[in-house]
Amino acid sequence: MILRRLAIAFFLTLSAVAWGQEQAFTNRSTELKDRAAPDAATLKTLPENTEVKVTQRSGGWTRVDAGGQQGWVRVFHLRFPTTAQAAESGGGLGSLTSALGFGKQRSQTTTIATTGIRGLSPEDLKNASPDAAALAKAQSYRADKPTAERFARDGKLSEVKVDYQ
């Protein structure tokens, strides 16, 4: 069980390493803007499949570094490296593990795994036994309606009418 937990922590760590890779590609020709707004000045047009580095997100916009030039592109105009290439090269499930970084950076992840990154295993969730005290505690944090309304006013959140079918 401990080994299994370590293995899962190991995997979580590997994906945390993957998170550090901010590489993305434009999924169509798109404008690099100087601000996160549609009416911002266009710095340049990035052709489809331009490699960029993601540095920040803000609403419908993503800040990128495109070959040394910083700017904003629309959130929907980026794609992220997929595991498809790995599947093509390795095939099957082995490629899944390699796509997740399995077997790479072993020394680094072993170190991090021992620092105690905790995951939540399928066994944990299947064998869960109820903790009534924890539930009561969770419920003590509920917000009532006046509190939520005050919170919204503090944040200048103004309600909008939109229907949904």
Place this chain on the structure above:
Amino acid sequence: MKSLAIAVAFAFAAGPALAIDFGRILDAGRQAVQSAQGSPTSKEFSQEDEVALGNALTASFLGASPLHPDAGLQRYVNRVGKWVALHSERADLPWTFSVIDTETINAFAMPGGSIIVSSGLLKRLNNEAELAGVLAHEIAHVVRKHQLTAIQSNMKADFWKSVGTSVAADRVKIGGGAVGSTVGNIAKPYILDAAGNVIKDGFFLRPLDRGLETDADQLAVVLATRAGYDPYGLAGALQMLAQYKGGGDAASLFSTHPSPTDRLADLERFMPTVEGHLKQPQLLEARFKQNVK
């Protein structure tokens, strides 16, 4: 072989938030859609039972994964979630938002308005609009009764017989809790039985059908917009997931949920629905960063 087992474990344990929701298998998901659209059957939980079931499931979930110790963080997430939920068609539910203390990136919706979100997910979000988008997606599952309908459709006839004969005054002591505790007071035996079976069945681990996820994404954008948030918050959160997971979505090899990339494509088509309604939508990045460290 061992690495495969670990990979599977990873796929379930650390699947993307909003994707591996507490849910049902594909077929049950389809039934959920059909049931939600079709005529109501007598085999349905009352709202009281739905809430009790959600509480029992939440108690079990918290038995496996403890609450985050930061009370300020818990209250903050509850305020964001409650404000969004007040703009739904089920504003009257006892909405409860629980942050679990784990690096796993995930979020879960229980029937009856209990939402669980991991601190691992929170710390990868960038502003309150993204949080609102994530919570709105889970709220949408509850509003649409996606999980509840799947659970109901999976219950056998014997179960519904026990519902009919159960006495409301029943009180049950459950593991670890004192008699008269929150769960004990509200849970009838058949609800606790149902919760136990649902958990053993691996209910927490199964994704919903893509159609239900798309529905929840779209309703989430509407709810966040109604609440005054930047409607692109959910898109931002999905982009984080796409980035984190590498977009190709390894977990989809083991489950039927759509990849963040597919969901972003679906959302892009939906966004014009709300764009004409916006007035000063908020991101609230500073407030988010004060509360989520």
